[in-house]
Amino acid sequence: MMGRRSAGLYEPAGGSRRARLANRRALTNARKTVASSVPDDLAESVDGPTGILRPRPLLVDPHRATTRVLRVAYPFLAESGLGTDGTYLGSDVFSGGSFVYDPWVLYQSRVITNPNMLIAGVIGSGKSTTAKALITRSIALGHRAYVPCDPKGEWTAVAEAIGGTSIKLGPGMPTRLNPLDAGERPSIVSTEEWRRVIWSRRRALLGTLAESTLGRPMTAVEHTSVDLALETASSAAQSPTIPDVVTALFDPDRDQAARHGLRSESLSGDAREVAHAIRRLVHGDLAGMFDGPSTTQFDPTLPMVTLDSSRIGSGGNDHALRLALACASSWMEAAVADPSGGQRFIVYDEGWRVMRDPALLRRMQEQWKLSRAWGVSNVLIVHRLSDLAAVGDAGSESRALAEGLLADCSTRVMLRQEPDQLARTATLLGLTDVEIATIAKLPKGRALWRLPSRSFVVQLIRHAREAELFDTDSRM
Ligand SMILES: Nc1ncnc2c1ncn2[C@@H]1O[C@H](COP(=O)(O)OP(=O)(O)OP(=O)(O)O)[C@@H](O)[C@H]1O
Ligand SMILES: [Mg+2]
Incomplete structure (x- = not known):
């Protein structure tokens, strides 16, 4: 048997009058309840002019949940973020968090x-x-930063604004650094161990300077010459300088050579090329910067120390800049190598300018490998990932070293890339199609942050004071 409709109410046939009235009352109450909870624009569809019951829109109570829960309900749209422990940088473009x-x-x-x-x-x-926003904001968390590579001198104002200092190097500048300085011995390192550390640091620096200038690895006899010259210079002075080593290379100590079963005449012949290569720091275009006792002390307690090398390597002389970086970073290493020195960022801005040098790359890679032991986060800034490939031919040592640096950077921050770079970037970083399309169109200050198994599109939000302090467009 069929029922009948009355005033929009479906009434089952055969029901008693009392049941029908109860049914109508229930419907009226239900309408009132719904009408009061339905937004005005939906109300008509519930209780239209004809009073005919029509399908109601799906009414779901507003629901709030954490992004931790929502990321499961809406995968790819709602990331839970990286937590709240750290430095605020801006907003996650997809989740809004x-x-x-x-x-x-x-x-x-x-x-x-x-x-x-x-x-x-x-x-x-x-x-x-x-990089500036991340680092200056991290100072409040007790982190510190050293910027050994700042070829544009743009970190100077930043360092000074947050209570740090900038060491300005260049021809005619009063500051001189002795890259062979020993630095302070960390309390946890024994005197004997410290002696070994200093020796190997000095030795590594001299090797880098020689190989970088010669453009080839040193031969076995050259290694011996450098070892003996360093030994002579170190035994004559507590804090030897580069000129001391150059003198000992040109004119090896007769007694010391004899102790190693060598003749000083043949030693000086073997060391000739290396001696001329390192001499560039004493008499060449870098004279006056690294060729004597330091005129300043490295203060590891400052929140930020930068080396302004904007006066070096002008006119694209990147070789001078690379040598300066080798000396300056060796000088800074004394402070960085202290495992109790806290958590520090080491920034290589315009890193691509110093990377075309296997000797320097080797040095950087060693630092990268030691980052966890030293509590250091190295920050390398380049234009494009092909800068890493441009350091050498496929299969060359430089290329392997540069690609090793990329592999040792767990966090890759990709700002806008040129269209011709997208394919290579995608291959090197294993990006998805959506991520590639994203980095092709990123506006200023927005970046794809790629972590091993997560990625975020982040809009950096700057404070007005930061916008002014970090501005590099003013000369435009
Ligand atoms: N988040 C941002 N929002 C708005 N403008 C920004 C943002 N970040 C940077 N800019 C602007 O872009 C300019 C260039 O920024 P920045 O110097 O950081 O670029 P860069 O990639 O380091 O350039 P270069 O390759 O020349 O070193 C800044 O002066 C600033 O005006
Ligand atoms: Mg820059």
């Missing part, structure tokens, strides 16, 4: 496998700004 990053925290929570970062993007895309 805050983006907070700290390489040491993420390393401890095993999100990343090392604390090093690579930042890449076209000219003026906001690479330096991203």
